[in-house]
Amino acid sequence: MMTDLKNVRPYGDQLGDGAVQLSFTLPIEYGPLARETAKRFCEALGFQDITIATMEDLGENFTFFVIYGKTAVSVDASSIKVVAPKFRKMTREQLDELVQREFNRKIVVVGATIGTDAHTVGLDSILNMKGFHGDYGLERYHAFKVYNMGAQVSPVELIKKVREVDADVILVSQVVTQRNVHIKQLTELMDLLYAEGLREDLLVIVGGPRITHELALELGYDAGFGAGTVPSDVANFIVQELLKKYSH
Numbered sequence: 001m002m003t004d005l006k007n008v009r010p011y012g013d014q015l016g017d018g019a020v021q022l023s024f025t026l027p028i029e030y031g032p033l034a035r036e037t038a039k040r041f042c043e044a045l046g047f048q049d050i051t052i053a054t055m056e057d058l059g060e061n062f063t064f065f066v067i068y069g070k071t072a073v074s075v076d077a078s079s080i081k082v083v084a085p086k087f088r089k090m091t092r093e094q095l096d097e098l099v100q101r102e103f104n105r106k107i108v109v110v111g112a113t114i115g116t117d118a119h120t121v122g123l124d125s126i127l128n129m130k131g132f133h134g135d136y137g138l139e140r141y142h143a144f145k146v147y148n149m150g151a152q153v154s155p156v157e158l159i160k161k162v163r164e165v166d167a168d169v170i171l172v173s174q175v176v177t178q179r180n181v182h183i184k185q186l187t188e189l190m191d192l193l194y195a196e197g198l199r200e201d202l203l204v205i206v207g208g209p210r211i212t213h214e215l216a217l218e219l220g221y222d223a224g225f226g227a228g229t230v231p232s233d234v235a236n237f238i239v240q241e242l243l244k245k246y247s248h
Helices: 032-044 092-102 121-127 155-165 178-195 213-218 231-247
Strands: 019-026 048-059 062-070 107-113 144-148 169-173 203-207 223-225
Touching (some): 032 062, 092 231, 107 155, 121 169, 121 203, 144 155, 155 178, 178 203, 213 223, 223 231
Parallel strands (some): 107 144, 169 203, 203 223
Antiparallel strands (some): 048 062
16 A cells, blocks of 8 residues: 655554654543543644543652544655665674775774763664664674663773774763753764764764754764664664775
8 A cells, every 4th residue: 555645644543644642641530520620731732633542640749641543633744854874774794894804803882871861771882793674783793782871981092992993983862952962962972973083984883862963963973863763773774884985
């Protein structure tokens, strides 16, 4: 079945039925008033056929809801231009063979969450052997030597490690985005890389749930990977981009 990209709507039971699931908390005591307020809030957002699937008492006059509703709003997906990292999808075995043939050594990757960010789940899912969503992490590849520095690493510490292991790639994860702290931390790292004369020799990648490729490029990074990224996406980009870099 061909999808009409000019008129894309959420899908629930039937294609194009506009069904959406919402979850939110209201600062109202659990009870009839909270229920009715949640319903009217969804109506104010333009949803119809509203069903309250879950209503939970969080205590201290807070109530949590999971609600189903339908919307008539559609989006013209055919007009959307997405800025995303470009790479050809190759298997792990193909990448390992390519790196052995073209580099005759392992590609050295240093990963960390920087600054005040203490979240490592995303970083670990890309780097650790187990990987994510049935997709093996970079440690599983023969092509890579991985140094996972973990959380709350200062840019200075990260650069020290990069020098120590003669890294080819920096992989930075940023989850905390309140008050744009991720912009400050990513900018600080990039400024330091230039100041230390290391930027041109490195492939520098950033990932996180609110990171986009467009934002990464604006901040001077080579690529940005957002939610839904699997390790093989990053692995393919690294190998293919380094081949381009070294061939120039």
